Amino acid sequence: MNPTIRQVIGQNVQARRVAAGLSQKAFAKDALKRLAPDRAWTVNAVSEYETGKRTWTADDVVLFARALGVSPAALVTIPEAVEFVDVDSEPVSRQSIQPDAPAPGDADAPLQAIARVTRALDTHLDQISALHGAVEQTYADAIGVRKTWLRQTGQQSQPRKEDT
Secondary structure, three states, rough: OOOEEEHHHHHHHHHHHHHHHOHHHHEEEEEHHHHOOOOOHHHHHHHHHHOOOEEEEEEHHHHHHHHHHHHHHHHHOOOOOOOEEEEOOOEEHHHHOOOOOOOOOOOOOHHHHHHHHHHHHHHHHHHHHHHHHHHEEEEHHHHHHHHHHHHHHHOOOOOHHHHH
């Protein structure tokens, strides 16, 4: 049987909460209550979220993520060991929910991720180079203008390392 997406989110919350050294009580009474003081936070409510017995709303995911100091995506991320999750009683593959996630046992996944980032940077390399050249030219022009101004006004200035 596949875990539900509610259970996955709950397990991620629980793992982050435990890693932060927070009990369910402290998490409910301190972290959640501070961010959403108008809601009644109980240990039972936290437990029900963590076990997947309560339905997560988008607001809940964002609230819990803020309370844990992580991104909402970190709570929705499906573990690599899980290939399918049940959404409305239907199995949905991890790959269809997280298309960039490596397939289970995919040893080349880190290399593929590096290749994707490299390709993305390469598409902008010409723009980055042109921008860098424009900034260097503007800086050189500004130094030239300053030197000319100092000569014309007869002012003495301590040479700056940028002027040399």
